[in-house]
Amino acid sequence: MENSPPLLSKSGFVAVMGRPNVGKSTLINALLGQKIAAVSPRPQTTRKRQLGILTLEREDCSLQAVFIDTPGIHQPRYKLGELMNKEATQTLEESDLVLFIVDGSQPPQPEDTLLFNLLNGLKRRVPIILALNKIDLLQSSPEQTPKGVDHQPRNDHRAAYMENLPQAQAVAISATQGDNLPELLETIIANLPEGDPFFPKDQLTDLYEREIAADLIRETCLNILRDEVPHGIAVRIDQFTERGETGALIEATLFVERESHKAIVIGQGGQMIKQIGSVARQEIENMSGRSIFLQLKVKVRKNWRNDEKVLRAFGY
Numbered sequence: 001m002e003n004s005p006p007l008l009s010k011s012g013f014v015a016v017m018g019r020p021n022v023g024k025s026t027l028i029n030a031l032l033g034q035k036i037a038a039v040s041p042r043p044q045t046t047r048k049r050q051l052g053i054l055t056l057e058r059e060d061c062s063l064q065a066v067f068i069d070t071p072g073i074h075q076p077r078y079k080l081g082e083l084m085n086k087e088a089t090q091t092l093e094e095s096d097l098v099l100f101i102v103d104g105s106q107p108p109q110p111e112d113t114l115l116f117n118l119l120n121g122l123k124r125r126v127p128i129i130l131a132l133n134k135i136d137l138l139q140s141s142p143e144q145t146p147k148g149v150d151h152q153p154r155n156d157h158r159a160a161y162m163e164n165l166p167q168a169q170a171v172a173i174s175a176t177q178g179d180n181l182p183e184l185l186e187t188i189i190a191n192l193p194e195g196d197p198f199f200p201k202d203q204l205t206d207l208y209e210r211e212i213a214a215d216l217i218r219e220t221c222l223n224i225l226r227d228e229v230p231h232g233i234a235v236r237i238d239q240f241t242e243r244g245e246t247g248a249l250i251e252a253t254l255f256v257e258r259e260s261h262k263a264i265v266i267g268q269g270g271q272m273i274k275q276i277g278s279v280a281r282q283e284i285e286n287m288s289g290r291s292i293f294l295q296l297k298v299k300v301r302k303n304w305r306n307d308e309k310v311l312r313a314f315g316y
């Protein structure tokens with residue numbers, strides 16, 4: 001038998017950057033093939049750093065990309081916003097590679113400019129991949145597209161973005177349709193440094209299951225309550241108990257800022273909290289692959305968003 005050469009091993013931390021709602025969580029989930037990051041049609045669902053870990057064993061190399069899903073850059077309105085900005089900057093400085101996601105169906109927005117400035121001001125030179133997402137929303141124009149070439153110039157505003165980040169490598173994608181995701185993955189791999197994996201092969205995220213459960217409950221609240229309780233819900237997991245064969249028991253408290261919000265969250269005859277509980281339970285079961293018994297309580301905690309102690313207690 002011939003001796004095969006030692007496998008090339010690559011690994012690194014990929015900071016996933018982008019303003020709210022451009023599709024960061026959707027893209028990480030698509031690359032990982034499993035629901036980890038909270039995805040919501042509303043911005044600001046993702047409040048904490050979340051790691052998604054992609055481990056591939058290929059013939060030519062073994063590879064581990066650790067995705068850090070950072071909160072977007074916002075104009076700080078609350079203390080919470082300031083915490084998120086600090087965290088985003090720190091994430092960039094620690095990473096091996098930046099995956100900068102923009103909405104390619106729109107020209108650059110003011111919030112993108114904040115990110116351009118942040119990236120261009122970095123002391124360390126980190127490779128940047130610019131993912132022009134949501135190209136499924138664009139019509140291809142027949143005159144521009146050469147025959148037989150599929151993903152060619154639809155107007156994905158590439159030039160306008162590249163003007164601000166000339167050092168970036170751009171790939172046009174659709175996270176929801178899966179367009180060009182293999183190309184994006186190859187670009188990521190090409191830019192990862194050589195190194196051994198950081199985490200065991202079968203690990204998908206370093207978030208504890210209970211933190212993911214809290215995110216899923218919060219996400220469900222935002223989706224079901226829409227604008228009725230704006231940004232005013234924090235979720236604390238009070239208990240997460242294994243029940244052997246039968247699954248797990250989760251007890252959680254939803255904190256709102258006002259009595260009036262509490263009434264909305266509970267709903268008439270408790271019908272709203274029941275609906276939230278049943279959708280959230282389903283989501284947690286999908287994530288954890290076993291049956292879950294979920295119990296929710298609602299409490300009022302005034303101004304939790306501006307109270308640093310409370311934010312810390314909730315793990316922000």
Ligand code: GDP
Binds near residue numbers: 043
């Ligand atoms: P995040 O705030 O950047 O993490 O954004 P999300 O991943 O939560 O996505 C925000 C919204 O954009 C959701 O409604 C997604 O379904 C939608 N979205 C994400 N990627 C695409 C895409 O490639 N095409 C389209 N049409 N919608 C997308």
Ligand code: MG
Binds near residue numbers: 025026038046
């Ligand atoms: Mg997100």
